[in-house]
Amino acid sequence: MPIELDLDDIQAGCLRGRPNPYAGAYLLLRIDDRRDGRTLMRRLVEAVHPASQMPDPLTHVSVSIALTHAGLQALGVPQDSLETFAPEFRQGMAARAAELGDTGPNAPEHWESPLGSTDVHVVILILAPDLAVFEATLQDTRAALDDLPGMSELWRQDVSSPVDGKNSFGFNDGISQPGVEGSGVRRSNRQEPALKPGEFILGYPDETGSVEPVPQPDVLGRNGSYFVFRKLYTDVAAFRRYLREQATGPGDEELLAAKIVGRWPSGAPLALAPDADDPELGADPARNNNFLYGDDPRGLKVPIGSHARRMNPRDSVVIGEVRLHRLIRRGATYGPPMADGAVEDDGADRGLMFAAVNAHLDRQFEFVQKQWIGDGKFIGTPGERDPLVAGREAGGQFTIPSRPIRRGLRNLPAFVVNRGGEYCFIPGLRALRWLGDLTT
Numbered sequence: 001m002p003i004e005l006d007l008d009d010i011q012a013g014c015l016r017g018r019p020n021p022y023a024g025a026y027l028l029l030r031i032d033d034r035r036d037g038r039t040l041m042r043r044l045v046e047a048v049h050p051a052s053q054m055p056d057p058l059t060h061v062s063v064s065i066a067l068t069h070a071g072l073q074a075l076g077v078p079q080d081s082l083e084t085f086a087p088e089f090r091q092g093m094a095a096r097a098a099e100l101g102d103t104g105p106n107a108p109e110h111w112e113s114p115l116g117s118t119d120v121h122v123v124i125l126i127l128a129p130d131l132a133v134f135e136a137t138l139q140d141t142r143a144a145l146d147d148l149p150g151m152s153e154l155w156r157q158d159v160s161s162p163v164d165g166k167n168s169f170g171f172n173d174g175i176s177q178p179g180v181e182g183s184g185v186r187r188s189n190r191q192e193p194a195l196k197p198g199e200f201i202l203g204y205p206d207e208t209g210s211v212e213p214v215p216q217p218d219v220l221g222r223n224g225s226y227f228v229f230r231k232l233y234t235d236v237a238a239f240r241r242y243l244r245e246q247a248t249g250p251g252d253e254e255l256l257a258a259k260i261v262g263r264w265p266s267g268a269p270l271a272l273a274p275d276a277d278d279p280e281l282g283a284d285p286a287r288n289n290n291f292l293y294g295d296d297p298r299g300l301k302v303p304i305g306s307h308a309r310r311m312n313p314r315d316s317v318v319i320g321e322v323r324l325h326r327l328i329r330r331g332a333t334y335g336p337p338m339a340d341g342a343v344e345d346d347g348a349d350r351g352l353m354f355a356a357v358n359a360h361l362d363r364q365f366e367f368v369q370k371q372w373i374g375d376g377k378f379i380g381t382p383g384e385r386d387p388l389v390a391g392r393e394a395g396g397q398f399t400i401p402s403r404p405i406r407r408g409l410r411n412l413p414a415f416v417v418n419r420g421g422e423y424c425f426i427p428g429l430r431a432l433r434w435l436g437d438l439t440t
C-alpha cells in the first residue's frame, strides 16, 4: 500500500523544489516578546504554501518558516515538549561544531554574527522566480512585522541564481534529489527506489521500517522536519589556481574539476559522459540523473572520492547503508560570480547557502558531514576527505583512478569555509497555527 502523506499540512519547501531561476533571501529574526512572536506565526502561516498546493514550483514563490530551539523556547513552548525534540537540535549547530569538524577557520568563534548565537529564533526563507516577485514578497513579509516591536530582524542574506545557472565554482547544482514515496514529486533518478517519507517528514515510516516518535504534542511534531542551513563561503580563486597548477594542459583543468565534483559544469554526470562535457545531457532532467555506479566499481569514470559520489554513493559498495543517509537539498547561491578566468581573490563574499531537509539529524545531516565529507573510511580511503567541500587546515589528498596509473592530487587547500549555520525545526502548517495560539 503506498503511504499517504498529509500534503495539505507539510510546508511546500520540504518536498517541492525551488523556483529556477530564483531570487530570494534568508531573514533571521529574534523574538523579544512572545506575544508578538505568536502573532507573527499566525500571520506568516498564510504566506506558506502546503506541499499539496504548489502550482508550479519552478515559477512560483516559495516561503518557508523554520524555528531554532531557542525560537521555540522564546515562543513559550513548554519545557517537557522541548525535551521531546532531537538532542542535536536542542544543542544547536554551534554546540555540535567539534563533532561536525567545524574547527579552525570553520569554528563558531569565526562565524558571522548572529549565526550560532541564541538570538536566532525564526528563519524565513523566500525564494521567488524573479527579483520583482522577491521584492514584493519581502515587502509583504516585512509588513507582517511592522506593528510587532517585540520582533527584531537581525540578519539578511540574499541569494540568487547566477545568469548562467551555475554555482560559484561554475557548476550546475541542485540536480540530484532523493525520491520520496507519496510526495507526488517526480523522481530525478528512476533507477534509485523512492525512499520512505519518514526519512524526511516526521510521523511516517522510515527506511528502518519504523515510525519514530514525533516531538510532542503530536500537533507540533507531525508533518514537520529538521531544516539545516550553513553559509558556505567558496574560495573560487583558490579553486581555479589549484586546478591550473595541477593541470597537465588547458583541457585538463576542466577534467580535474569534473573529477573532483563528479559532474561536468553543465551538470552532465561523468557516469554517462566520462570523457567530455555534454551540455544537452546536462540540461535534460530525464537523463542527467539517470545512472548508478555499479558498472564503475573502481571509479575509473567517477572517482569514488568525488563530491557527488561521496554524497550519494548510490549502488557503490560502501560501509553502511546509503539509503539511511540521504538529504533533500535546498541550497541557493549567494554573492556575485567571479570574473571569468580570474585567479586572484577579488574579496567578494560568494558561495552557497547550503540547506537540507531531513527527519533524523544524527544519521542524515550529521552522519554525512562527519563520515562522508570528513572521512574516507566508508569507501576505503581513510585519509581522504571530500575534495570539494571538506574543511581542512593541512593539505588534503584526492585519488583519481585512471589507466595505466592513477593520479593523485596532493596539498588540496580548503575551497569552502563554513561561515555559520543553524539547526531548525520546520513545522507543519497546523503546528505553526498551534504555535501562534499558545497562551502560556
Ligand code: HEM
Binding pocket: 167, 169, 171, 172, 173, 174, 175, 176, 177, 232, 233, 234, 261, 263, 307, 308, 309, 311, 312, 327, 329, 351, 352, 354, 365, 368, 369, 389, 416
Ligand atoms: C559550497 C559547498 C558545496 C558545493 C559548491 C556543492 C556542489 C555540488 C554539486 C555541483 C553537485 C552535483 C550536482 C547535483 O547533483 O546537484 C552536488 C551534489 C550533492 N551535494 Fe554538494 N556542494 C556543496 C556542499 C555540500 C554539502 C555540505 C553537502 C552535505 C552535507 C552536499 C551534499 C550533496 C548531495 C547529497 C549531492 C547529490 C549527490 C547525488 O545524489 O548524486 N553538498 N554538490
